Amino acid sequence: MKEFVLIFRLNDTENVKPSPEQMQERMNWLAGIAAQNKLADQGNTLSVTNGRTVKPGNIVTDGPYTEIKEFISGYIVVKTDTIEEAVEIAKANPIFKLGGNIEVREVVKRS
């Protein structure tokens, strides 16, 4: 069994505060992974308002924004045999309705 981090990205801060229906949808999706016993870590949501980016030369900028206007809104870790399976799980997430995307990356264990 391998572990994969699912990294959620949004590009519109308007969509960060979810409606109760959106919350329910997300929760159903997450619990659905847990119900398959494929959730390694339920991860966290990352704050949009309270963020800084630290750069070389003591430069600290406000916000989590990278060059493109896209930011990471959260992550979870799933455990599946293959990356394809992790991708299938990601496909069912409601984030795409908001124009967001999900990056799937295998966790490389430090040995």
Added chain:
Amino acid sequence: MQDNSAAYPELLPHLFRLEYTKMTAVLCRHFGLQHMEIAEDIASETFLKAMESWGINGVPENPAAWLYTVAKNKTKDYLRREQLFEKKIKGAIKTPGTQEAAAVGFTPQIIQDSQLAMIFAVCNPSNPPEAQICLALQILCGFSVAEIAAAFLAKTETIKKRLLRAREKLRQDQFQITVLQEKAIAERLPTVLRTIYLLFNEGYFSASGSQLIRKDLCSEALRLALILTDNKLTNTTETNALLALMCYQSSRLEARENEAGESILFEQQDRDLWSQELIDKGNQYLVNACTGDAVSKYHLEAGIAYWHTTSATKKWEHILQLYNQLILLEYSPMTALNRTFAYAQVYGNEQGIAEAEKLQLTANSSYHALLAYLWTTIDTEKAMGYYQQAIHLTTSATEKKTLQRALDKLSLK
């Protein structure tokens, strides 16, 4: 002396269990865990004497007081012999934890404290859960080895061995039983609650064993949890949540089975048979449980059980939300299946089937039973196939019957 000897065959087993466990708890606390056997011997001898004496003279007016007097005297005799032995054979090993020849007391407070201490002593985290349940049944609930074996559908020999190993661990444990330390209580409370929870579930969900024994397990679990509410250190929100859960579940005990001993599915139960008294108690404990911020699995399960007692229109939405939280807290195949059932209630059978198929619990009979249930309104052939699978996989005779009935109903369509 009253002559109610005719009633005594009924009276003794019940009295035996309850008073035996109280008596051994007090005596164990007196002698220390290392000498558990001495405590049990004295208690057994006391009850043997009761059987002899009551059989001839009738049951005394206050049987419990009679028992305690005899136990007290037997303890005195034992300690006198022991002292004599120690005096005569100098250098005899004096084991720490053994109390000096102080008289043993059986006041309600001592009994209550001893029972609580015994619960914590028995729920030793170094024993595996199934051994803990066996120990709890034997030491805390006064069940015989044969009764435990019947409850678990196991061989008496297996249970005996399991108990022997577990008791050895208890003796080696340095658990301080005389004075319960706050820290020890905090550390062990989760294990204690888990053992009570499993004890209850064994009675409530196991599809095997006699109905009588199973009901006994449920009421014993409730009794133990109630002891916890009597002490402020153990009367936590989690304890109350567990009690609420057990009250809600118990309220349906009478409605779950028909006269032939066949189980009745939740939706087909006669709600008039649900015990409103126990539901009210459950509500009361759930309110107590919600005074803090802590949300344990007992809170979530009690919440689910609460919604099941209502007929609110949005109840399945609430149940699904609680199951979502529960599955995130702790995975179990049963929780996964129950969550999927709730999901289907909210989003319809077709979406439910898609969600169920992801679980791939193909070796689990309940998985096939769930799919059979969901397919029933959509495709009878498929539903029948799943019922056959479920019947093939289940090891419980009661469940087989219930599934067969569902299958027969479908074939008539």
